[in-house]
Amino acid sequence: MSSPEYRLSLKNVTKTYPGIVALDDITFNVKAGEVHGLLGENGAGKSTMLNILSGVRPGDQGQIEIDGKSVEINNPIAAREAGIAMIHQELQHVPELSVAQNMFLGRPLTRSGRLFVRTRAQEKRARDVLADLDPTIDPAAPIKTLKVAQQQIVEIGRALLEQASIIAMDEPTSSLTPSEFERLAELIKTLSEKGVSIIYVSHKMDEVFQVCQRATILRDGKHVAVVDIADETESSIVSKMVGREVLHAAHTSYATTEEILAVDGLGRGKAVIDANFTLHRGEVLGISGLVGSGRTELMRLIAGLDQPSTGQIRVMEKPVRAHDPRAAIRAGIGLVPEERKREGIVHARSVASNMALPSMGQFTRSGLLRHGLMHKKAEEVMSDLRLRPPNVRQAIGTFSGGNQQKAIIGRWLAASTEIFLFDEPTRGIDVGAKSEIYNLIEELAKAGKAIIVVSSEMPEIIRLSDRVLVMQEGRLVANLQKNDITEDRIAHYAIPRKDQAVA
Template sequence: MASYTSRLSVHGIEKSYPGIKALDDVSFEVRPGEVHGLLGENGAGKSTLLNVLSAVISANAGEIRIDGELADLNTPNDSRAAGIAMIHQELQHIPELNVAQNLFLGHPLTKAGGLLVDRQMQYARAREVLQDLDPNIDPRTPIRELKVAQQQIVEIARALLYDAKIIAMDEPTSSLTPTEFESLAALIAKLSAKGVSIIYVSHKMGEVFRVCQRATILRDGRFIATVDLSETSEAEVISRMVGRELQHEAHVSHASTRTVLRVQNLTDGRMIRGASFVLHQGEVLGIAGLVGSGRTELMRLVAGIDRASGGTIEVNGTRRTFHVPRDAIRAGIGLVPEERKKDGIVRDRSVASNLALPCMDRFSAHGLIRSGYLRQEATREMSGMKLRPLNVNRAIGQFSGGNQQKAIIGRWLAADVDILLFDEPTRGIDIGAKSEIYHLIERLASEGKSIIVVSSELPEILRLSDRVMVMREGEIAATLDGADITEENIAAHAIPQSQNGGAERAAEYAGAEK
């Protein structure tokens, strides 16, 4: 076996905060040109470890070596100079600046003795580095006009400008389509062939097994194992991540024949055109379709966030008009939004405060919040949802994505709504928390709540749904039930076969999450 010097060697890294040990004696190594997965549930220590590598925070103990040499990483500039670059899940751009300006942000090329920015040189260097990545990206284009996949390429280009030897990618495909993921996978392979080492963080096991050679698994801040992915299975990796085997249970329907929501010819004048459907008590209605098919826009109309320009909504047989979200809440409808961090939580407020947002009057008397009662009820609600840690006084922004999602669901249970709209309920959530969310949705259905689930993941739609509504270009293309609910049928209705390349796109959509 050929000998080599590790591109990155991490040994005995520890990081503690008051009351918690985020990293406990973590060690692993990444080889030159290797694509190395970093896996674990939310809270396992992945983000903390990446922050140590990028010198955003300092470790309490341990050492980092790059190409065998001890690296003294005290500031992000030290990390960058050592050849480490980060591609964050939330891309680090200034939308109003163009591509070249973003590439050289903070480190402009200058002329006239450093007094002036050399824009022509920046454009030339930007064009040069982008040539191998995506020659269609014009360095003069404002970054806001690029697709997310192209913005990600700009981040990679920035890393290559500074001769990065190690690029860490944190959930790089959270906003990408399957086709865009394939393009990213090809780009990763190209970088790997040139000797660049990639640390790849993702909750999507299919992606990890597709692009990575080995993976290091963390759990509760501790190193569990480094595995060769060609010699293991997804089930074994997941079991090591969560410390237990997850139960893969068949879907059980709790739907009744009683209609609780009836939508007829709903239109918003832009995307949604004549949407009509019904939802029954205890039912889980899945909504599938491509990104841009109108799924989120439809949910925003039903939740009263956007106003309909035509059509009707009936709740329990009574016609309702929603001018603002409060009208929908009063009718018993609650939305768990797609953009959890932006639209679902107030990051710096406690779990208890976030839980009380739609029903503050329940926890108030004479204009004053009954803090003790709120904490008591929030603790009771979140205990049933297995909030970890069970501390409702802690800022919700300090919890993992899965726990934030539980708190948002708890909000609507505290408000006693009967209809719950879940838009991408497990996006950015780890394997273990995803299983818990599934069981929670099924428990709510069994208790008589009526649920709509919008998801881009077809296995998730199949796992949860009693019926499936497929949207295409702002319209409801089909409603499937029983044996007709298959990935192939969903894909066939989501993408017209008459469309150029439609059959191929449908096959890709159906197989995207396999």
């Protein structure tokens, strides 16, 4: 391979973390001006790939070549210099700084021997670059005043400013509306026509089919296939990603008619507007909607974490004091939050300690904590949940995502919680543990608990829910019963229609 056939070429790249081979002897080639999909399930190794490309966590073995020349990418600066730019799923800005300042962050235009920043010149350069992308963006405006889609365009502008020849986009559409995606798709096309190579990471097959020419599929850290998108169908790609036929377990409903939770006109500013619904024992209620539609905010209101501006909740007909998580917990409500690391676990403390936090009273006698009792209860609960490894004295931070999630579920079981709120219950959890979490949720329902599941993953919502509420821009816009729960129906209600023809 003497002629630089590929813009970017990864050869035999391996990356191991303690106990896991995250990437195993991967080969990955991207042509110049190509839009190349990087596909795989959670935990397949996509993030690890991106981390290697962006220099955040260099690989252990293997080579990276750009235009046929071997390069060392040991840190983010080296990645930039090699012409690789990364558009992260969570956009990374300094919110208070202007668009131009953010674009020049880290290497500002200066004068007088680097003493002063040339603010005007930066804004002019930024405006020139952004003109092709979105001329309505004001380079002097603070970046926090921009919409997410525009912030993303600024990131792309920044990549162009650095004359990146390879732009990797990690789930770029997770917070975009469909019309914003169309714009992005056009932009990607223009960039690729200019010879920029794009690595496109996404779960959404329709996007991949619209945007990409080729795709590399990973599974469990291994290279599975490189495909020409034109030769494939969605299901052929999915089965390569999953490596087996996707099993759709039959959904069993344990819903009763006994109302346990009632949400009356609950609202918070524009995030949640006048939410009304009820939840029954044994029921699994799915809440679907785009990211940013107010689902997490609704969960936080029910869990007493934020102050509602309107409305109230009742458990078994009794009103629950608002904005008081302890009152919500006493009423039997437990939240399994979306961001486990930030909101779920105290990572240096043991599983048992993490479990006992909401229900410390039952492990206390004459003011003293009875560790023996606490560990016994933890062992009991966690063995039912099949915690691996089954050591409740070990720090929770050392467990896998799936097992941390089990420990949080155990926390609420130990606290005799009746109403479980799951916000994205399988985010960042590998495929095996995922079905385990699904089974647990079904067992909870069977045991007569009432459950709300918020999820961005349609198959998850469809698999688990007896009933689905769809949220759109803060409002509950649909209440879908069992036979109505399909991807089409959910999408139909989830997507704002103002800016496009009604389908």
